[in-house]
Amino acid sequence: MKRGVLVLVAVLGAPVALLPAGAVTAGYLAVRSDSTRRSTCQELLPIEEAKVRTVRWDPPEELPDLGDYPEIHWQGRTKGNPCSRMPGPTDWAYQGVVELRPEDAQALAKRYGFVAYDPVGAQEYASSRTPEDVWPALAPFLPSEPRWLTSRVYDELDTSARWRIVYLDVEHGTVLFMLDDH
Incomplete structure (x- = not known):
């Protein structure tokens, strides 16, 4: 046993x-x-x-009425640490430069009442959300002497869950966008 x-x-x-x-x-x-x-x-x-990405912006509702644009360059940056062990989402910031067809640039300016951007009066925007603060990798895609227009109506459209600031140069058919998660 x-x-x-x-x-x-x-x-x-x-x-x-x-x-x-x-x-x-x-x-x-x-x-x-x-x-x-x-x-x-x-x-x-x-x-x-x-990385500077060239795939079309998705979802397109975040940048409405840009038409069938021929070219886009954009980047995303984290505002937090997505590699941390802390649970929860990480907010992101995005910037991009979109080349518009001339007729789409003109239609966008008219539809949303874009007006001349005044860097002196830019206090109403966060300092990191002005054309002067574009990320270095995107700067080569901007016009050499832009004439930026801005539209509070466009920026405040409720088509996006992100904060949006858009600058438009009709003459060069260029949009500079800045989106931020919130």
């Missing part, structure tokens, strides 16, 4: 004895894996943010 109990303890005791070691190993691997994921995320984030 003693031998049977020893065999039973040996058979059941080994996995039970190894359970704490397995849990520690699994916990270490999970932390290590999470740490590896975060460091990979932190390494890739600046690379992703530096």
